Amino acid sequence: MRLHRLSGDMGILAGAFVLLWFAPSFASDYALQISFRVMIYLTLAESWNLLTGSVGLVSLGTASFVGLGSYVAFGLANHFGAPIPVILVVCALAGAVLAALVSPALFRLRGVYFTVGTLALAALLQLLMVNLPTFGGASGIFLKHDPPPLASLYHDALSVALVASLAMAICARTRISVIIRAVRDDEDAAAQMGVRPYRVKLAAFALASALIAMAGAVQAINLGAIEPYGAFGLQWTIDALSMVIIGGIGWRLGPLAGVLFVVMLGEMLANYPEAHIAITGVILIVLIRFAPGGIVGMFARLFTRSTRLSSP
Protein backbone atom coordinates (compact mmCIF):
# COMPACT_ATOMS: atom_id res chain seq x y z
CA MET A 1 0.00 0.00 0.00
CA ARG A 2 2.67 2.45 1.09
CA LEU A 3 4.99 1.41 -1.71
CA HIS A 4 2.13 1.84 -4.12
CA ARG A 5 1.67 5.42 -2.92
CA LEU A 6 5.41 5.96 -3.18
CA SER A 7 5.43 4.97 -6.85
CA GLY A 8 2.46 7.30 -7.36
CA ASP A 9 4.44 10.17 -5.88
CA MET A 10 7.44 9.27 -8.01
CA GLY A 11 5.29 9.32 -11.13
CA ILE A 12 3.94 12.78 -10.34
CA LEU A 13 7.43 14.09 -9.59
CA ALA A 14 8.89 12.59 -12.77
CA GLY A 15 6.08 14.10 -14.84
CA ALA A 16 6.51 17.53 -13.27
CA PHE A 17 10.28 17.31 -13.74
CA VAL A 18 10.02 16.50 -17.45
CA LEU A 19 7.47 19.27 -18.05
CA LEU A 20 9.50 21.87 -16.13
CA TRP A 21 12.72 20.79 -17.84
CA PHE A 22 11.48 22.36 -21.08
CA ALA A 23 10.54 25.67 -19.45
CA PRO A 24 13.63 27.51 -20.80
CA SER A 25 12.49 26.96 -24.38
CA PHE A 26 9.33 29.05 -23.93
CA ALA A 27 9.67 31.02 -20.68
CA SER A 28 10.98 34.59 -20.60
CA ASP A 29 14.21 35.40 -18.72
CA TYR A 30 12.18 36.96 -15.92
CA ALA A 31 9.93 33.90 -15.60
CA LEU A 32 12.99 31.67 -15.67
CA GLN A 33 14.68 33.70 -12.94
CA ILE A 34 11.53 33.37 -10.80
CA SER A 35 11.31 29.63 -11.51
CA PHE A 36 14.96 29.30 -10.52
CA ARG A 37 14.21 30.96 -7.20
CA VAL A 38 11.16 28.74 -6.68
CA MET A 39 13.35 25.65 -7.11
CA ILE A 40 16.00 26.91 -4.67
CA TYR A 41 13.38 27.93 -2.10
CA LEU A 42 11.51 24.67 -2.55
CA THR A 43 14.65 22.75 -1.63
CA LEU A 44 15.17 24.91 1.47
CA ALA A 45 11.53 24.61 2.48
CA GLU A 46 11.37 20.83 1.98
CA SER A 47 14.47 20.43 4.13
CA TRP A 48 13.10 22.67 6.86
CA ASN A 49 9.77 20.87 6.77
CA LEU A 50 11.55 17.54 7.19
CA LEU A 51 13.48 18.78 10.22
CA THR A 52 10.76 20.78 11.93
CA GLY A 53 7.49 19.39 10.66
CA SER A 54 8.46 15.72 10.63
CA VAL A 55 11.24 15.30 13.18
CA GLY A 56 10.26 18.22 15.42
CA LEU A 57 13.66 19.96 15.39
CA VAL A 58 13.12 23.71 14.96
CA SER A 59 16.18 24.88 13.05
CA LEU A 60 17.33 28.48 12.77
CA GLY A 61 20.50 27.39 11.01
CA THR A 62 19.43 27.21 7.36
CA ALA A 63 21.87 30.04 6.60
CA SER A 64 24.82 27.96 7.89
CA PHE A 65 24.37 25.40 5.17
CA VAL A 66 23.42 27.82 2.39
CA GLY A 67 26.65 29.66 3.18
CA LEU A 68 28.66 26.46 3.42
CA GLY A 69 27.40 25.35 0.00
CA SER A 70 28.18 28.77 -1.47
CA TYR A 71 31.77 28.84 -0.22
CA VAL A 72 32.53 25.19 -1.04
CA ALA A 73 31.11 25.66 -4.54
CA PHE A 74 33.23 28.76 -5.18
CA GLY A 75 36.33 27.04 -3.83
CA LEU A 76 35.83 24.04 -6.13
CA ALA A 77 34.98 26.18 -9.15
CA ASN A 78 37.80 28.70 -8.70
CA HIS A 79 40.64 26.40 -7.63
CA PHE A 80 39.81 23.16 -9.42
CA GLY A 81 37.50 24.23 -12.23
CA ALA A 82 35.12 21.51 -11.08
CA PRO A 83 31.96 20.91 -13.16
CA ILE A 84 28.62 21.55 -11.47
CA PRO A 85 27.58 17.91 -10.85
CA VAL A 86 30.86 17.35 -8.97
CA ILE A 87 30.33 20.59 -7.04
CA LEU A 88 26.84 19.49 -6.04
CA VAL A 89 27.98 16.10 -4.78
CA VAL A 90 30.84 17.58 -2.77
CA CYS A 91 28.55 20.29 -1.33
CA ALA A 92 26.03 17.66 -0.28
CA LEU A 93 28.80 15.72 1.46
CA ALA A 94 30.12 18.90 3.10
CA GLY A 95 26.65 19.75 4.40
CA ALA A 96 26.14 16.29 5.85
CA VAL A 97 29.62 16.30 7.40
CA LEU A 98 29.13 19.70 9.04
CA ALA A 99 25.78 18.52 10.38
CA ALA A 100 27.41 15.41 11.82
CA LEU A 101 30.26 17.46 13.32
CA VAL A 102 28.01 19.88 15.18
CA SER A 103 25.36 17.34 16.17
CA PRO A 104 27.08 16.35 19.46
CA ALA A 105 26.62 19.94 20.60
CA LEU A 106 23.17 20.49 19.13
CA PHE A 107 21.54 17.20 20.16
CA ARG A 108 23.03 17.17 23.61
CA LEU A 109 19.82 18.47 25.08
CA ARG A 110 16.34 18.38 23.70
CA GLY A 111 14.03 20.98 22.34
CA VAL A 112 14.84 24.64 22.11
CA TYR A 113 18.58 24.19 22.65
CA PHE A 114 18.86 22.69 19.19
CA THR A 115 17.18 25.84 17.90
CA VAL A 116 19.49 28.32 19.60
CA GLY A 117 22.50 26.13 18.79
CA THR A 118 21.73 26.29 15.07
CA LEU A 119 21.31 30.07 15.35
CA ALA A 120 24.70 30.36 17.05
CA LEU A 121 26.30 28.12 14.42
CA ALA A 122 25.17 30.38 11.57
CA ALA A 123 26.45 33.47 13.39
CA LEU A 124 29.75 31.77 14.19
CA LEU A 125 30.36 30.72 10.58
CA GLN A 126 29.43 34.17 9.31
CA LEU A 127 31.87 35.88 11.70
CA LEU A 128 34.60 33.37 10.82
CA MET A 129 34.20 34.12 7.12
CA VAL A 130 34.24 37.86 7.80
CA ASN A 131 37.50 37.54 9.73
CA LEU A 132 39.40 34.93 7.73
CA PRO A 133 41.20 36.58 4.79
CA THR A 134 41.65 33.15 3.12
CA PHE A 135 37.94 33.15 2.35
CA GLY A 136 37.85 36.69 1.05
CA GLY A 137 36.99 38.34 4.38
CA ALA A 138 34.04 40.72 4.52
CA SER A 139 34.23 41.57 0.81
CA GLY A 140 33.83 37.93 -0.25
CA ILE A 141 34.82 36.07 -3.40
CA PHE A 142 34.07 36.39 -7.11
CA LEU A 143 33.57 33.48 -9.44
CA LYS A 144 36.65 33.46 -11.71
CA HIS A 145 34.92 32.09 -14.77
CA ASP A 146 31.63 33.29 -16.20
CA PRO A 147 28.74 31.42 -14.60
CA PRO A 148 26.83 29.02 -16.89
CA PRO A 149 23.79 30.49 -18.71
CA LEU A 150 20.59 30.83 -16.68
CA ALA A 151 18.84 28.00 -18.55
CA SER A 152 21.57 25.58 -17.53
CA LEU A 153 21.55 26.77 -13.91
CA TYR A 154 17.78 26.46 -13.90
CA HIS A 155 18.19 22.80 -14.86
CA ASP A 156 20.63 22.36 -11.98
CA ALA A 157 18.23 23.97 -9.51
CA LEU A 158 15.38 21.87 -10.88
CA SER A 159 17.47 18.73 -10.41
CA VAL A 160 18.33 19.67 -6.83
CA ALA A 161 14.65 20.33 -6.11
CA LEU A 162 13.80 16.95 -7.64
CA VAL A 163 16.34 15.21 -5.41
CA ALA A 164 14.86 17.01 -2.40
CA SER A 165 11.30 16.09 -3.38
CA LEU A 166 12.22 12.47 -4.02
CA ALA A 167 13.93 12.27 -0.64
CA MET A 168 10.83 13.71 1.04
CA ALA A 169 8.59 11.27 -0.86
CA ILE A 170 10.69 8.37 0.40
CA CYS A 171 10.65 9.76 3.96
CA ALA A 172 6.87 10.18 3.85
CA ARG A 173 5.79 7.06 2.02
CA THR A 174 7.92 4.31 3.49
CA ARG A 175 8.42 2.80 6.93
CA ILE A 176 10.81 5.71 7.59
CA SER A 177 7.81 7.98 8.15
CA VAL A 178 6.64 5.85 11.07
CA ILE A 179 10.09 5.93 12.67
CA ILE A 180 10.39 9.69 12.22
CA ARG A 181 6.94 10.30 13.70
CA ALA A 182 7.73 8.04 16.64
CA VAL A 183 10.83 10.09 17.44
CA ARG A 184 8.97 13.39 17.09
CA ASP A 185 6.01 12.40 19.26
CA ASP A 186 7.86 10.66 22.08
CA GLU A 187 11.58 10.06 21.99
CA ASP A 188 11.58 7.87 25.08
CA ALA A 189 8.76 5.66 23.88
CA ALA A 190 10.46 5.37 20.48
CA ALA A 191 13.68 4.29 22.17
CA GLN A 192 11.71 1.66 24.09
CA MET A 193 10.42 0.30 20.79
CA GLY A 194 13.96 -0.16 19.45
CA VAL A 195 14.22 3.06 17.45
CA ARG A 196 17.41 5.04 18.07
CA PRO A 197 16.29 8.66 18.30
CA TYR A 198 19.80 10.09 18.08
CA ARG A 199 20.47 8.30 14.80
CA VAL A 200 17.12 9.25 13.30
CA LYS A 201 17.60 12.91 14.22
CA LEU A 202 21.15 12.91 12.92
CA ALA A 203 20.13 11.27 9.64
CA ALA A 204 17.36 13.82 9.10
CA PHE A 205 19.64 16.73 10.03
CA ALA A 206 22.40 15.47 7.71
CA LEU A 207 19.96 14.92 4.83
CA ALA A 208 18.39 18.37 5.24
CA SER A 209 21.82 19.98 5.50
CA ALA A 210 23.09 18.21 2.38
CA LEU A 211 20.08 19.40 0.39
CA ILE A 212 20.40 22.97 1.68
CA ALA A 213 24.12 23.05 0.84
CA MET A 214 23.36 21.96 -2.75
CA ALA A 215 20.75 24.70 -3.09
CA GLY A 216 23.25 27.19 -1.64
CA ALA A 217 25.84 26.12 -4.21
CA VAL A 218 23.54 26.58 -7.22
CA GLN A 219 22.22 29.95 -6.08
CA ALA A 220 25.74 31.22 -5.31
CA ILE A 221 26.97 30.26 -8.78
CA ASN A 222 23.97 32.09 -10.23
CA LEU A 223 24.97 35.21 -8.27
CA GLY A 224 28.59 35.03 -9.43
CA ALA A 225 29.85 36.67 -6.21
CA ILE A 226 29.41 35.84 -2.53
CA GLU A 227 30.13 37.60 0.74
CA PRO A 228 29.52 36.42 4.32
CA TYR A 229 26.65 38.76 5.16
CA GLY A 230 24.58 37.48 2.24
CA ALA A 231 25.68 33.85 2.10
CA PHE A 232 25.27 33.28 5.84
CA GLY A 233 22.53 35.91 6.19
CA LEU A 234 19.62 35.43 8.55
CA GLN A 235 17.36 36.03 5.56
CA TRP A 236 17.80 32.40 4.40
CA THR A 237 16.66 31.20 7.78
CA ILE A 238 13.69 33.57 7.84
CA ASP A 239 12.72 32.49 4.32
CA ALA A 240 12.86 28.75 5.02
CA LEU A 241 10.92 29.06 8.25
CA SER A 242 8.29 31.44 6.95
CA MET A 243 7.65 29.49 3.75
CA VAL A 244 6.92 26.31 5.67
CA ILE A 245 4.82 27.95 8.39
CA ILE A 246 2.83 29.88 5.79
CA GLY A 247 2.40 26.85 3.53
CA GLY A 248 1.60 24.42 6.32
CA ILE A 249 4.13 22.87 8.66
CA GLY A 250 4.22 19.08 8.49
CA TRP A 251 2.02 18.91 5.38
CA ARG A 252 3.43 17.30 2.23
CA LEU A 253 2.30 20.18 0.02
CA GLY A 254 3.06 22.81 2.65
CA PRO A 255 6.51 23.77 1.36
CA LEU A 256 5.32 24.17 -2.25
CA ALA A 257 2.33 26.32 -1.23
CA GLY A 258 4.53 28.41 1.03
CA VAL A 259 7.23 28.90 -1.59
CA LEU A 260 4.74 30.11 -4.18
CA PHE A 261 3.16 32.49 -1.65
CA VAL A 262 6.48 33.89 -0.41
CA VAL A 263 7.94 34.32 -3.91
CA MET A 264 4.79 36.15 -5.01
CA LEU A 265 4.83 38.36 -1.92
CA GLY A 266 8.53 39.03 -2.52
CA GLU A 267 7.87 40.10 -6.11
CA MET A 268 5.05 42.42 -5.04
CA LEU A 269 7.17 44.06 -2.33
CA ALA A 270 10.50 43.88 -4.17
CA ASN A 271 11.06 47.61 -3.73
CA TYR A 272 10.30 47.63 0.00
CA PRO A 273 12.62 45.06 1.58
CA GLU A 274 11.99 46.20 5.18
CA ALA A 275 8.23 46.17 4.72
CA HIS A 276 8.53 42.74 3.09
CA ILE A 277 10.24 41.21 6.13
CA ALA A 278 8.00 42.99 8.63
CA ILE A 279 4.85 41.84 6.79
CA THR A 280 6.24 38.30 6.70
CA GLY A 281 6.68 38.53 10.47
CA VAL A 282 3.09 39.65 10.97
CA ILE A 283 1.79 36.85 8.76
CA LEU A 284 3.85 34.36 10.79
CA ILE A 285 2.45 35.56 14.11
CA VAL A 286 -1.13 35.45 12.86
CA LEU A 287 -0.75 31.99 11.30
CA ILE A 288 1.04 30.46 14.31
CA ARG A 289 -1.80 31.69 16.51
CA PHE A 290 -4.85 31.06 14.36
CA ALA A 291 -3.87 28.59 11.63
CA PRO A 292 -0.97 26.39 12.71
CA GLY A 293 -1.60 24.28 9.60
CA GLY A 294 -0.89 27.18 7.24
CA ILE A 295 -2.48 27.49 3.82
CA VAL A 296 -2.66 23.73 3.20
CA GLY A 297 -4.03 23.13 6.68
CA MET A 298 -6.78 25.71 6.12
CA PHE A 299 -7.75 24.12 2.82
CA ALA A 300 -7.73 20.67 4.36
CA ARG A 301 -10.05 21.90 7.11
CA LEU A 302 -12.41 23.58 4.64
CA PHE A 303 -12.46 20.46 2.53
CA THR A 304 -13.21 18.06 5.37
CA ARG A 305 -15.87 20.41 6.73
CA SER A 306 -17.63 20.70 3.39
CA THR A 307 -17.60 16.95 2.80
CA ARG A 308 -18.95 16.44 6.28
CA LEU A 309 -21.74 18.94 5.64
CA SER A 310 -22.74 17.35 2.35
CA SER A 311 -22.84 13.84 3.72
CA PRO A 312 -26.27 12.79 4.97
Add this chain to the structure above:
Amino acid sequence: MPDFGTVASAILSGLLLGGMMGLIALGLSIVLGVMRLVNLAHGVFLVMGAYAGLYFLKLTGFDPLLALPLLALGIAALALPLYRYLLAPLAQRGPEAQLMTMFAVAIILQNLFVFVFSADTRSIERSYATLPLSLGAITVPLIYVIGFAIAVALILAIHGLIAHTGFGRDLRASAADPAAAATLGVNVQRVQMLTFALGTACAGVGGVLIGVAFQFSPSSGGAYLLNSLAIVVLGGLGNVPGTLAGGMILGLLQSLGGLTLGDGYRDIVGMALFLLVLVFRPEGFLAARRA
Protein backbone atom coordinates in the same frame (compact mmCIF):
# COMPACT_ATOMS: atom_id res chain seq x y z
CA MET B 1 53.87 41.30 22.72
CA PRO B 2 51.65 43.97 24.30
CA ASP B 3 52.91 45.50 27.55
CA PHE B 4 51.49 44.83 31.00
CA GLY B 5 49.31 47.93 31.07
CA THR B 6 47.56 47.04 27.81
CA VAL B 7 46.90 43.48 28.89
CA ALA B 8 45.71 44.42 32.37
CA SER B 9 43.48 47.15 30.97
CA ALA B 10 41.99 44.74 28.46
CA ILE B 11 41.33 42.17 31.18
CA LEU B 12 39.69 44.71 33.48
CA SER B 13 37.64 46.16 30.61
CA GLY B 14 36.50 42.66 29.73
CA LEU B 15 35.42 41.91 33.28
CA LEU B 16 33.53 45.20 33.60
CA LEU B 17 31.83 44.79 30.24
CA GLY B 18 31.07 41.20 31.22
CA GLY B 19 29.18 42.48 34.26
CA MET B 20 26.89 44.49 31.96
CA MET B 21 26.48 41.42 29.74
CA GLY B 22 25.57 39.49 32.88
CA LEU B 23 22.60 41.78 33.50
CA ILE B 24 21.43 41.36 29.91
CA ALA B 25 21.82 37.58 30.15
CA LEU B 26 19.96 37.48 33.46
CA GLY B 27 16.89 38.84 31.69
CA LEU B 28 17.10 36.03 29.15
CA SER B 29 17.75 33.49 31.90
CA ILE B 30 14.72 34.24 34.09
CA VAL B 31 12.37 34.17 31.09
CA LEU B 32 13.89 30.86 29.99
CA GLY B 33 13.62 29.45 33.50
CA VAL B 34 10.06 30.50 34.23
CA MET B 35 8.47 30.34 30.76
CA ARG B 36 10.71 27.70 29.11
CA LEU B 37 11.06 30.28 26.35
CA VAL B 38 14.29 31.29 24.63
CA ASN B 39 13.26 34.84 23.91
CA LEU B 40 14.72 35.37 20.45
CA ALA B 41 13.62 39.02 20.62
CA HIS B 42 15.86 39.67 23.63
CA GLY B 43 18.56 41.31 21.51
CA VAL B 44 16.00 43.46 19.75
CA PHE B 45 14.59 44.57 23.12
CA LEU B 46 18.13 45.62 23.99
CA VAL B 47 18.35 47.71 20.84
CA MET B 48 14.95 49.18 21.73
CA GLY B 49 16.38 50.23 25.09
CA ALA B 50 19.30 51.91 23.34
CA TYR B 51 16.97 53.87 21.05
CA ALA B 52 14.76 54.75 24.03
CA GLY B 53 17.80 56.17 25.82
CA LEU B 54 18.92 58.03 22.73
CA TYR B 55 15.55 59.69 22.14
CA PHE B 56 15.03 60.34 25.84
CA LEU B 57 18.26 62.36 25.78
CA LYS B 58 17.30 64.13 22.55
CA LEU B 59 13.80 65.06 23.67
CA THR B 60 14.32 65.94 27.34
CA GLY B 61 18.03 66.73 27.54
CA PHE B 62 18.27 64.66 30.73
CA ASP B 63 20.88 61.97 31.06
CA PRO B 64 19.31 58.59 30.27
CA LEU B 65 21.39 56.87 32.96
CA LEU B 66 19.71 59.06 35.60
CA ALA B 67 16.32 58.14 34.18
CA LEU B 68 17.04 54.40 34.04
CA PRO B 69 14.15 53.43 36.36
CA LEU B 70 11.75 55.36 34.14
CA LEU B 71 13.13 53.83 30.94
CA ALA B 72 13.07 50.36 32.50
CA LEU B 73 9.42 50.78 33.48
CA GLY B 74 8.54 52.04 30.02
CA ILE B 75 10.15 49.07 28.29
CA ALA B 76 8.68 46.62 30.80
CA ALA B 77 5.26 48.14 30.08
CA LEU B 78 5.73 47.39 26.37
CA ALA B 79 6.40 43.76 27.24
CA LEU B 80 3.02 43.32 28.98
CA PRO B 81 0.80 43.44 25.87
CA LEU B 82 3.31 41.23 24.01
CA TYR B 83 2.87 38.63 26.73
CA ARG B 84 -0.87 39.08 27.05
CA TYR B 85 -1.79 39.00 23.38
CA LEU B 86 1.01 37.01 21.69
CA LEU B 87 2.54 34.60 24.20
CA ALA B 88 -0.18 33.73 26.71
CA PRO B 89 -2.60 32.35 24.06
CA LEU B 90 0.15 29.96 22.91
CA ALA B 91 1.01 28.71 26.39
CA GLN B 92 -0.59 25.31 25.83
CA ARG B 93 1.01 24.73 22.44
CA GLY B 94 4.54 23.72 23.44
CA PRO B 95 7.65 25.91 23.46
CA GLU B 96 8.11 26.05 19.67
CA ALA B 97 5.06 28.20 18.93
CA GLN B 98 6.16 30.88 21.42
CA LEU B 99 9.74 30.65 20.21
CA MET B 100 8.81 31.22 16.59
CA THR B 101 6.40 33.99 17.55
CA MET B 102 9.18 35.86 19.34
CA PHE B 103 11.43 35.27 16.32
CA ALA B 104 8.76 36.94 14.19
CA VAL B 105 8.50 39.79 16.72
CA ALA B 106 12.27 40.20 16.48
CA ILE B 107 12.33 40.52 12.69
CA ILE B 108 9.31 42.86 12.72
CA LEU B 109 10.88 45.18 15.32
CA GLN B 110 14.30 45.12 13.68
CA ASN B 111 12.86 46.17 10.34
CA LEU B 112 10.62 48.71 12.05
CA PHE B 113 13.76 50.25 13.59
CA VAL B 114 15.39 50.44 10.16
CA PHE B 115 12.25 52.11 8.84
CA VAL B 116 11.89 54.61 11.70
CA PHE B 117 15.49 55.28 12.75
CA SER B 118 17.34 54.25 9.52
CA ALA B 119 20.02 51.58 9.42
CA ASP B 120 22.72 54.08 10.53
CA THR B 121 25.00 53.31 13.43
CA ARG B 122 24.21 55.53 16.41
CA SER B 123 25.35 56.08 19.97
CA ILE B 124 24.08 57.95 23.03
CA GLU B 125 26.71 60.66 23.23
CA ARG B 126 27.66 61.64 26.77
CA SER B 127 30.81 63.55 27.59
CA TYR B 128 31.77 61.14 30.39
CA ALA B 129 31.44 58.11 28.12
CA THR B 130 34.83 58.78 26.54
CA LEU B 131 36.67 59.73 29.76
CA PRO B 132 39.42 57.30 30.73
CA LEU B 133 39.83 56.16 34.33
CA SER B 134 43.44 55.40 35.21
CA LEU B 135 44.97 53.46 38.04
CA GLY B 136 48.69 53.21 37.50
CA ALA B 137 49.31 51.55 34.15
CA ILE B 138 45.72 50.32 33.95
CA THR B 139 43.24 52.45 32.04
CA VAL B 140 39.58 51.65 31.49
CA PRO B 141 36.77 53.81 30.12
CA LEU B 142 34.80 55.45 32.95
CA ILE B 143 31.51 54.35 31.41
CA TYR B 144 32.54 50.69 31.82
CA VAL B 145 32.89 51.27 35.57
CA ILE B 146 29.55 53.11 35.77
CA GLY B 147 27.82 50.46 33.67
CA PHE B 148 29.33 47.66 35.72
CA ALA B 149 28.23 49.27 38.99
CA ILE B 150 24.66 49.73 37.76
CA ALA B 151 24.53 46.20 36.35
CA VAL B 152 25.85 44.55 39.52
CA ALA B 153 23.48 46.60 41.71
CA LEU B 154 20.53 45.47 39.57
CA ILE B 155 21.68 41.85 39.51
CA LEU B 156 21.91 41.87 43.31
CA ALA B 157 18.47 43.50 43.53
CA ILE B 158 16.97 40.80 41.28
CA HIS B 159 18.73 38.15 43.34
CA GLY B 160 17.13 39.59 46.47
CA LEU B 161 13.77 39.75 44.74
CA ILE B 162 13.92 36.10 43.70
CA ALA B 163 15.41 34.76 46.94
CA HIS B 164 13.63 36.78 49.62
CA THR B 165 10.22 38.03 48.52
CA GLY B 166 6.78 36.53 48.10
CA PHE B 167 6.93 37.20 44.37
CA GLY B 168 10.29 35.48 44.25
CA ARG B 169 8.81 32.43 45.96
CA ASP B 170 6.01 32.31 43.39
CA LEU B 171 8.57 32.75 40.64
CA ARG B 172 10.73 29.88 41.88
CA ALA B 173 7.66 27.68 42.28
CA SER B 174 6.46 28.48 38.75
CA ALA B 175 9.91 27.71 37.35
CA ALA B 176 10.18 24.39 39.18
CA ASP B 177 6.73 23.04 38.40
CA PRO B 178 4.08 25.32 36.91
CA ALA B 179 1.25 22.81 37.34
CA ALA B 180 2.00 22.14 40.99
CA ALA B 181 2.48 25.85 41.66
CA ALA B 182 -0.91 26.58 40.11
CA THR B 183 -2.51 23.90 42.29
CA LEU B 184 -1.08 25.59 45.36
CA GLY B 185 -2.67 28.88 44.44
CA VAL B 186 0.14 30.61 42.57
CA ASN B 187 -1.14 32.72 39.70
CA VAL B 188 1.37 31.28 37.24
CA GLN B 189 0.22 33.40 34.33
CA ARG B 190 0.69 36.59 36.34
CA VAL B 191 4.14 35.41 37.47
CA GLN B 192 5.08 34.66 33.86
CA MET B 193 3.85 38.04 32.69
CA LEU B 194 5.84 39.90 35.34
CA THR B 195 8.89 37.73 34.71
CA PHE B 196 8.67 38.49 31.00
CA ALA B 197 8.42 42.19 31.78
CA LEU B 198 11.37 41.97 34.16
CA GLY B 199 13.45 40.11 31.58
CA THR B 200 12.60 42.68 28.94
CA ALA B 201 13.51 45.49 31.35
CA CYS B 202 16.92 43.86 31.91
CA ALA B 203 17.50 43.91 28.15
CA GLY B 204 16.27 47.52 27.94
CA VAL B 205 18.50 48.76 30.77
CA GLY B 206 21.42 46.85 29.29
CA GLY B 207 20.61 48.51 25.98
CA VAL B 208 20.83 52.00 27.49
CA LEU B 209 24.22 51.13 29.03
CA ILE B 210 25.45 49.60 25.75
CA GLY B 211 24.11 52.61 23.86
CA VAL B 212 26.18 54.99 25.99
CA ALA B 213 29.31 52.82 25.95
CA PHE B 214 29.24 51.67 22.33
CA GLN B 215 27.64 52.24 18.97
CA PHE B 216 24.53 50.37 17.96
CA SER B 217 22.28 49.88 14.93
CA PRO B 218 18.98 48.07 14.32
CA SER B 219 20.89 44.86 13.59
CA SER B 220 23.08 44.93 16.73
CA GLY B 221 20.70 42.72 18.70
CA GLY B 222 21.70 39.33 17.29
CA ALA B 223 25.21 39.31 18.74
CA TYR B 224 23.94 40.32 22.20
CA LEU B 225 21.28 37.62 22.10
CA LEU B 226 23.84 34.93 21.28
CA ASN B 227 26.37 36.19 23.82
CA SER B 228 23.62 36.19 26.44
CA LEU B 229 22.83 32.58 25.58
CA ALA B 230 26.50 31.69 26.02
CA ILE B 231 26.44 33.34 29.45
CA VAL B 232 23.27 31.52 30.50
CA VAL B 233 24.83 28.20 29.55
CA LEU B 234 28.07 29.11 31.26
CA GLY B 235 26.54 30.34 34.49
CA GLY B 236 23.78 27.79 34.77
CA LEU B 237 20.11 28.57 34.23
CA GLY B 238 18.34 29.98 37.27
CA ASN B 239 21.66 30.73 38.98
CA VAL B 240 21.74 34.51 39.47
CA PRO B 241 25.29 34.89 40.84
CA GLY B 242 26.39 32.30 38.26
CA THR B 243 25.00 34.50 35.50
CA LEU B 244 27.09 37.44 36.71
CA ALA B 245 30.14 35.19 36.90
CA GLY B 246 29.37 33.75 33.46
CA GLY B 247 29.10 37.26 32.06
CA MET B 248 32.45 38.27 33.49
CA ILE B 249 34.11 35.08 32.23
CA LEU B 250 32.74 35.67 28.75
CA GLY B 251 33.82 39.34 28.88
CA LEU B 252 37.30 38.29 29.94
CA LEU B 253 37.60 35.68 27.20
CA GLN B 254 36.29 38.13 24.61
CA SER B 255 38.88 40.69 25.65
CA LEU B 256 41.67 38.15 25.49
CA GLY B 257 40.37 36.88 22.14
CA GLY B 258 40.25 40.41 20.79
CA LEU B 259 43.73 41.13 22.13
CA THR B 260 45.41 38.04 20.71
CA LEU B 261 43.49 37.42 17.48
CA GLY B 262 42.12 40.83 16.54
CA ASP B 263 38.97 42.75 17.35
CA GLY B 264 36.83 40.88 14.86
CA TYR B 265 37.19 37.75 16.95
CA ARG B 266 35.45 39.17 20.04
CA ASP B 267 32.01 37.91 19.12
CA ILE B 268 33.34 34.67 17.67
CA VAL B 269 34.62 33.81 21.15
CA GLY B 270 31.09 34.03 22.56
CA MET B 271 29.48 31.76 19.97
CA ALA B 272 32.30 29.25 19.92
CA LEU B 273 32.15 29.12 23.71
CA PHE B 274 28.40 28.57 23.60
CA LEU B 275 28.71 25.56 21.30
CA LEU B 276 31.70 24.18 23.22
CA VAL B 277 29.92 24.42 26.56
CA LEU B 278 26.97 22.60 25.01
CA VAL B 279 29.32 19.76 24.05
CA PHE B 280 31.33 19.49 27.22
CA ARG B 281 29.32 20.90 30.09
CA PRO B 282 25.60 20.94 29.48
CA GLU B 283 24.94 20.68 33.23
CA GLY B 284 24.29 24.41 33.14
CA PHE B 285 20.92 23.52 31.67
CA LEU B 286 20.32 20.49 33.80
CA ALA B 287 20.79 22.44 37.00
CA ALA B 288 17.79 24.43 35.86
CA ARG B 289 15.41 21.53 36.23
CA ARG B 290 16.18 21.42 39.90
CA ALA B 291 16.30 25.17 40.52
